[in-house]
Amino acid sequence: xxxxxxxTKQFPDGTxxxxxxxLVIPPRKTTVLVGSSGCGKTTLLRMINRMIDPTSGHILIxxxxxxxxxxxxxxxxxxxxxQNSGLLPHRKVIDNVATVPVLNxxxxxxxxxxxxxxxxxxxxxxxxxxxxxxxLSGGQQQRVGVARGLAADPNxxxxxxxxxxxxxxxxxxLQQETIRLQQGLGKTVVFVTHDIDEAFLLGHQVVILQKxxxxxxxxxxxxILANPADDFVASFVGADKGKRVLRIEKVGGRDVVVDExxxxxxxxxx
Amino acid sequence: xxxxxxxxxxxxxxTLAHIALSVPPIVIGFLISIPIAWVANRYRVSRGTILVVxxxxxxxxxxxxxxxxxxxxxxxxLSSVNVSVALTIYAVALMxxxxxxxxxxxxxxxxxxxxxxxxxxxxxxxxxxxPLSGPVLLSGLRVVSASTVSLATIGSVxxxxxxxxxxINGFQRNIxxxxxxxxxxxxxIAVVFDLILVLLGRVVLPWSRRERTGSTRAxxxxxxxxxxxxx
Numbered sequence: 001x002x003x004x005x006x007x008t009k010q011f012p013d014g015t016x017x018x019x020x021x022x023l024v025i026p027p028r029k030t031t032v033l034v035g036s037s038g039c040g041k042t043t044l045l046r047m048i049n050r051m052i053d054p055t056s057g058h059i060l061i062x063x064x065x066x067x068x069x070x071x072x073x074x075x076x077x078x079x080x081x082x083q084n085s086g087l088l089p090h091r092k093v094i095d096n097v098a099t100v101p102v103l104n105x106x107x108x109x110x111x112x113x114x115x116x117x118x119x120x121x122x123x124x125x126x127x128x129x130x131x132x133x134x135x136l137s138g139g140q141q142q143r144v145g146v147a148r149g150l151a152a153d154p155n156x157x158x159x160x161x162x163x164x165x166x167x168x169x170x171x172x173x174l175q176q177e178t179i180r181l182q183q184g185l186g187k188t189v190v191f192v193t194h195d196i197d198e199a200f201l202l203g204h205q206v207v208i209l210q211k212x213x214x215x216x217x218x219x220x221x222x223x224i225l226a227n228p229a230d231d232f233v234a235s236f237v238g239a240d241k242g243k244r245v246l247r248i249e250k251v252g253g254r255d256v257v258v259d260e261x262x263x264x265x266x267x268x269x270x
Numbered sequence: 271x272x273x274x275x276x277x278x279x280x281x282x283x284x285t286l287a288h289i290a291l292s293v294p295p296i297v298i299g300f301l302i303s304i305p306i307a308w309v310a311n312r313y314r315v316s317r318g319t320i321l322v323v324x325x326x327x328x329x330x331x332x333x334x335x336x337x338x339x340x341x342x343x344x345x346x347x348l349s350s351v352n353v354s355v356a357l358t359i360y361a362v363a364l365m366x367x368x369x370x371x372x373x374x375x376x377x378x379x380x381x382x383x384x385x386x387x388x389x390x391x392x393x394x395x396x397x398x399x400x401p402l403s404g405p406v407l408l409s410g411l412r413v414v415s416a417s418t419v420s421l422a423t424i425g426s427v428x429x430x431x432x433x434x435x436x437x438i439n440g441f442q443r444n445i446x447x448x449x450x451x452x453x454x455x456x457x458x459i460a461v462v463f464d465l466i467l468v469l470l471g472r473v474v475l476p477w478s479r480r481e482r483t484g485s486t487r488a489x490x491x492x493x494x495x496x497x498x499x500x501x
Contacts, residue, residue: 051386076388086383090401090477099387132477148387 001027002048002156002188007057009043009213017043018213021057026205027155030182030189034199035209035216035236041192044213045158048190049078061156076100079149079157079187083164085141087133093119093144094129100152111151118147123177139170143177150185157182159191163198175201196237200225208233273447285455287431292422292459294354296415299361304400304407306362307369321367328363332356332421336428353425353432360421361414368410372403405478408471412464419460423452433459 002025018040033041046052050071097115122143200221208216217229228234255268310320339352426434436452
């Protein structure tokens, strides 16, 4: 469990990225922080592994105040996946995946053997192990990034818009993979995105943020859709545009679901 | 050719002396430049000041510097240390800016990722920043190598043995073949050094092949500086 307690972050230039932020992130679930740019979502994520330190307030992991923990050690036990993979271009795929275990003192041979298994886990062919990141496609690089994030078997996985830069088809694949991995491994995933559809797809808990890290609404996707807290949320999730208001039309004896504009979105199973 | 045949032993000895005179400044200049470049990059003010001041060192004419060295260092007038130290100063003057550019050229996202993985600042420098600036450092080192090999000839003017002896002696005794031999020998050393550096780069930086064209700007600037600089 990760807890934000009255966390404020003011940057040296005076911008207040996050103000008096409170949130409980449940264990072994996916929590998605979603909002437009400037809402402080990435700042919040980076405060969890102390890439950024809060100006005031506390962040607790399983009841332990992170301010009391050494940042480098803390980061090694929290997985981190970022946009554009952030792989080290001078290290082979296998060594990129083995990065954190090697930093933790695991013998290189052992770390590499485990890294090979992780390539299987994220659905990559083992033949890619000896390639350099730039020889891989964007989607493959992103998978390597996920494998690296999982390598030290962390309880927590932070994902900072990891699929923002890949094409829609690959993104859909990676999203499904993320759901499968999260369920299979039972990690606490904190995911940042500006895409509400991605948030609803992945999140057990979705946190909709407004400027300055102000929470507009927290809830399951269903709760948010059923009862948007205010006009901002309604507009953000698209409830006001009719995209989320569906009705059934009979077509050829089957129940076709259409949105408010009449665009078919699917068919109901009998 | 005839001159070379009868004086081969002399040319060979001078070549070895020339190499011995050139290598330490190249290596030491490179090693000194990296921490200076790191400090320069640390703060905006220090970057401007350090790079400009050290860059200006390269404009000091070499002969006065060679003569000046014994006074500063307290070394004997004819000691080769004078020339070595002076050449090291030139090497640093050339190398620091490239090294600073090289360290600066490392992708910020990669550094961020490295920190997020749990590299300490020290580990990140040695295992990420330094290797990734390798291609730019190498391009700078190649310029430094060529410059040092060529400048070492001037050592002969202040009595330190190098291939420059062939220029002076050949000029005074009006033996064209001797001067030409000297020029060719210096060129050969410069080319061999360059090849060694390129091969070294291939071994140490296997990931960078046919990549990182970003280094050309820095090396072009060095080349311009070199051609307009010391005589």
